[in-house]
Amino acid sequence: MTPVDSVSVTQAPFGILPDGSHVSVFTLRNRQGMQVKVLDFGAIISEIHVPDRDGTFADVVLGFERIEPYLANSAYLGAVIGRFGNRIAEGRFSLDGKDYQLAVNNAPNHLHGGTQGFHQVMWRAEPFTKEDAVGIALTRSSPDGEDGYPGQLDVTVVYELDNDNALSLRYHAVTDQATPVNLTNHSYFNLAGQGDILGHEVTINADRYLPVDAGSIPTGELAQVNGTPFDLRQSTVVGDSITVPHEQIRIGRGYDHNFVLNQTPGQLLNLAATVRDPVSGRVMQAYTQEPGVQFYSGNFLDGSQYGKLRANSYRSALCLETQHFPDAPNQAHFPNTILRPGQVYRTETVYRFSAE
Template identity: 90%
Template sequence: MTPVDSVSVTQAPFGILPDGQPVSVFTLTNRQGMQVKVLDFGAIISEIHVPDRDGSFADVVLGFDRIEPYLANGAFLGAVIGRYGNRIAEGRFSLDGKDYQLAVNNAPNHLHGGNQGFHQVMWQAEPFTRDDAVGVTFTRSSPHGEDGYPGKLDVTVVYELDNDNALSLRYHAVTDQATPINLTNHSYFNLAGQGTILGHEVTINADRYLPVDAGSIPTGELADVSGTPFDLRQSTIIGDSIALPHEQLRIGRGYDHNFVLNKQADHGLNLAATVRDPQSGRVMQVYTQEPGVQFYSGNFLDGSQPGKLCANSYRSALCLETQHFPDSPNQPHFPNTILRPGQVYQTETVYRFSAE
């Protein structure tokens, strides 16, 4: 790929769902030749092509080149996650004096919205182009009772690629009844485009993280990262830190923890994390308005669903899921995740790519 004269968005068939609905792939291209491919099924990011230090492009996210594997997307590759990203203990919470039971799809807990979730549904897609950016606006209405959640939730997710190789994800939602909400994207990144991420270097702007119990539910403690493998405030080779002896790394089989981000501003975008691949020179910076980021080092990828980038094997990619904290509906000292009628849920995350 080489720089192009103008931005563009194209639409093409990607497959057919079992109920006969056609799935489309939208290809976003900016003036630098960077491309992002997104599906209207699950609002999935299926490909991101970015250049290395020599200008050679590679696809840096896990995914599939046909629709069928996405129908059994147990790893949630590239999808929008909702209504609630991450885990809710035993799938239970109480809200305004009423108890709710959600699907237990990650025994004994509820994970990433349940058995259907936002990752297994069709979204309405509207592509757009401007001189400085190109993108797709995805919308859907989640009915009352979907996956056990109360209230009808109207959701908009905008993917926008600008000419500086930054991919913005903007989320917006309103409800007619109080409901938990914690939207995120579950893309898996490998900046080398091959191999594992153990040689990648990561920096996370967090003085504290959330230790978890044996079921990966936060204990409630906001623990200091100092002197632990979770001190990623300076650039750290993942393969070095993940091998250190620590009970939390044993529980997660590696990193699968939420970091409490240091905030430089009350409402603006803050630098949450930076990932570098020394081999290719590719760099990804993650900016967000969210209070936390889940760093997941691909510990449960097992190669059982080979993808278009690699075998989707153990630690072949990492996730940086910007979000509110896991199990917040059951932990009132965590930042609030309850959206009420008349309120607007609105948040933004940006993945900015470069090379050095």
């Protein structure tokens, strides 16, 4: 891939769903030759091609080449997650004096929106181009009662790729009833484009993290990272820190925890995390408005699903899911995740790619 004179977005068929719906893949390309591919099924980011220090491009996210494996996307590869990213204990919460029971799809808990979730539905796609960016807006209406959630939720997710190799993810939602909302994207990154991520270096801008119980539900404590393998405030090799003996690492089988991001007063987007691959020189920085980021080190990838040219094997990629805190509807001291009629849910995350 080489630099081009202008940005572009193209559409191509990607497959047909069992109900006959036709799925398309949209390719966003900037002037630097960077490409991002997005499906209108699940609002899935299926490919991200970025250059290394020598200008050689590689696809740095996990995904599939056909639609069929995405129909059983138990790892949520590349998808938008909703209504509520991460877990809700026992799928239960109370709101305004009424008890709700959500789908339990990660026994005994509710995970990533439930049995259907936003990752398993068609979205309406509208591509667009600007002088200095290219993108796609994806919209859907989640009906009252979907996976047990109250109210109709109208959602828009915008992916925009600029000419500085930054991919912006903007989320917008409104509701006609009070409902929990916590949207995120579940892309799996491997900046080498192959192998595992144990040699990747990770920095997370967080003084605290959320310890979890055996079911991966936060205990409620906002624990200090000092003296633990969760102190990633300085660049840390994943393969070194993940082997440090610690009860929370044992429970998660590695990293699968939400970090409480440090905030700079008055700053809209805060630097959440930086990932470096020292071999290729690729760097990814994640900026967000969200109060947390879930760092997941691919602990449950087992090679049973074959992705683009290779198996999605153990720790072959990592996730940085910017979000509010897990189980927030049940933990009053966590940042609020309840959206009410007349309010607007609006948040942005930016993944910026470079090489050094």
